[in-house]
Every structure is written in structure tokens, then in C-alpha cells.
Amino acid sequence: MKKNRVILHCDCNSFFASVECTMRPELWNVPMAVAGNPENRHGIILAKNNIAKKFGVVTAEAIWEAKRKCPDLVLVPPQYDKYQEFYEKINQIYLDYTDLVEPFSIDESFLDVTGTLHLFKKTPKELADEIRARVEEELGITVSIGVSFCKVFAKLGSDYKKPNATTVIFEEDVENIVYPLPIRSLFSVGKKSAEILNNRGIHTIGDLADMPEDFLEKILGKQGRTLYSYVHCLDDEPVRSFYDGNEAKSISKGMTFKHDLIHHDEIKAGVNLLSDAVVERLRADHKKAYTIQVTIKDASFKTIQRQRKLDFPTRLNRQISEVALELIENNWEVGKRPIRLIAINCTELVPEDMEIFTQQSLFEKIESVDNKKVEKIEDTMADIREKFGKDVIKFGYINPLNDKEK
Secondary structure (H helix, E strand, O other): OOOOOOEEEEEEOOHHHHHHHHHOHHHHHOOEEEEOOOOOOOOEEEEEOHHHHHOOOOOOOEHHHHHHHOOOOEEEOOOHHHHHHHHHHHHHHHOOOOOOEEEEEOOEEEEEOOOOHHHHOOOHHHHHHHHHHHHHHHHOOOEEEEEEOOHHHHHHHHHHOOOOOEEEEOHHHHHHHHOOOEHHHOOOOOHHHHHHHHOOOOOEHHHHHOOOHHHHHHHHOHHHHHHHHHHOOOOOOOOOOOOOOOOOOEEEEEEEEEEEEOOHHHHHHHHHHHHHHHHHHHHHHOEEEEEEEEEEEOOOOOEEEEEEEEEEEEOOHHHHHHHHHHHHHHHOOOOOOOEEEEEEEEEEEEEOOOOOOOOOOHHHHHHHHHHHHHHHHHHHHHHHHHHHOHHHOOOOOOOOOOHHHO
16 A cells, blocks of 8 residues: 555534534533434433533433533534535635545545645645644634544544644554554444454554454454454555545434433434434435435444335435334334434435336325425425524424424
8 A cells, every 4th residue: 555645534623513603602602512402301412512521511412411410501403504514615625735535424524635745835744734724714613633644544643632633643653653542442443343352352453453364354254354454554545536426325324322212202303303414415415215224223232224115215304204213113122122323324316306107006196296295395494494594494393302292
């Protein structure tokens, strides 16, 4: 692999909360959090600012837990349209330095500046510092940046110092910076994999680097080979161009909940929140999906996936949330078995204006007409929300915990 590459991983600090504070500067000076349903104590914390973090507030915990830690916590609803707007502006800044900008999530992007670094007459760290300064000055958002010769260590670097810092990890730095870190610091090492490794005396990334490849493959399968390549500086995955034409094959949204979900109403609230985010992506990409897949995970990390293929592709919030909830109800012991994670994945995507030719029964025709009517209603509501903000109008089923809607 080419170890003279210069890869940046830029990670916005507390992105949702930072955007809210930028739009409402008075929030910078109080403990605040973005919550999925601020009007109901059963909602979930999506992001928090540094003041709230000092009180012990953490992402994905229930509002009532956060309020118990910080009674004066100010809660605001998410404004995904605004986050998307900031996301696009931030990536436009990145594009001033290279066209090899690969968004990794709504608040993270990889940049390959190998071929453009000489144009700016700066060291890699100096360039990263300049990018951080520009984003903060122009948009009010702080960014942590990892600089390395590969994606995996660039991402590790952006996590190494937070907030608002630059960490450089080139090959000569790996032994001193990377190897002493716990294995959970390494990309793709989750709790279950860490437990397997810990049980075999492997606690740090350096311990992992001492293990033979065939041994790691034996205990972790294909992931073992991947981790071996990571710790031995063999990650050569390229950074894709921001302008490449690769279309997403699926659109998904998942959340690990700090507070296990047990009751039907809080599970429904979580499903509606995730469905709303997925539909927003489908609408933005002008896509519909034939297949709805749900992933469910409990506290012991036992996971199931269930899916349903629809007769007609959809991007209806109502339909996706109803199918997802039904899959959960039919395949999980709701009320008895707690849920730690839910993810909704829409696959088999087709263009939204694609004509579907099929012989339909009378009832299917009625359903198809009804769905088109609902689609028009949801599109109108989405347009209003985009123009005036998400709070101006809400889908009635998004807040199923509201006593007035029960």
C-alpha cells in the first residue's frame, strides 16, 4: 500500500447540538441537548453540548435519565433539515482542498489531500488546522481531525483528542500512539468482539498486533483478517470522489438506546423516529424501496433481522413505520424482552417516478390509489417542514407517547 498518502478524517463535535447552539447562541451557555421527543420524558437524547456532558448526560439515554442528572437541562427538538444544510456547507469547505471528499455520515468525512497538499504549502497538520479554523469561523462548528496514511488510523486520530483538535498518526507514530490504546478504540471492534479478545488476554491494539493472522481469523472469522490488516498498517481503502456516481443500494438508520426499550409505546416512538429519518433520505434521493428490513438487538447482543418485500415500492412514512413495527411485534417478545438497538433498512431502491406495471386486484388498486393520496399529503407536509422548519407541522403518529393522542 502507499504509505505516503495524506488522509484526513474530519469529525464535527456534538454536531446536532452545535448546530442548534449556532442558530440560538444563548444555548452555548446552558446545559442543552437535542431530544427525539422533548415534550415527553420517554424520548431519547440524540446529542448534547459540553456543559450537559459535564453533568454526565450521554447520547441515546432516556430524557428522564438525563433530567435526573441535570434538572436544568434545556431540550430542543431535532431539525434534520438544518443539519443537512450545515453538512452540505461543511463539505463545500472540504472541497476547496480536494475533490476526494467521502462523507462517512452526516457529521464525518474522509479527505485525501495527497495530490493537493503541495498547492497549499503547508504540512498535513497545518492544513488540518486551517480547515478546522475555517469551519469554526464560517459556520460556528468545531471539528476534530485525524491525519494519517490510511482511513482507519485517520478515524482513530479524530477520536484521540476531542473537542476541536488535530492528531497526526503516520507510520512512525503507530507504535507510540496507537498500540497502547484499548482495542475498543479500533474501528469495527464492538463490545462482543472486544469480549472475545479480552478473554484471550488481548486488551490493547498492540496486543492485537502481536497475534498471528490465522489465529485472529479463527476466533473472529473474516473480521479477524480485517483487524490484522488494520493493525499492521495494511489498510489501503481509497477515499472516493465527492462527485462519483455510485448510488446507495440501501438507506438505513439505526440507534443504540442507552435505556432499554420494553414497552410498546416507547418501541413505537423509536421506530417512528427512525422511519422519519429514513424517509427523509429516500425523499432527498428521489427513491422508493421495495423491501423493509428491521434489525433488533437486545442487551446481550443477540440480534435478529426480519424483512418484508412489498407489492409496490414506497417512501411513505406511515407504511414504513407500520411494517417495521409489525415485524418487531411478530418476531420479538415485546413487553418481556428489552430492546437495546433498532435499525430500519430500506433496500431494493428504485427511482420514485418509475412506472410499475402489474396486474392488480380491485383491493390492490384501491390500496395503490390510497397510497398515492397519502404520498401527496406527506410530500406536502415535508415541503412545509423544509420551508418553515420541522416544528411547524408534525406527523401525528410520530409522538405516540403523547397522552392526547392515545
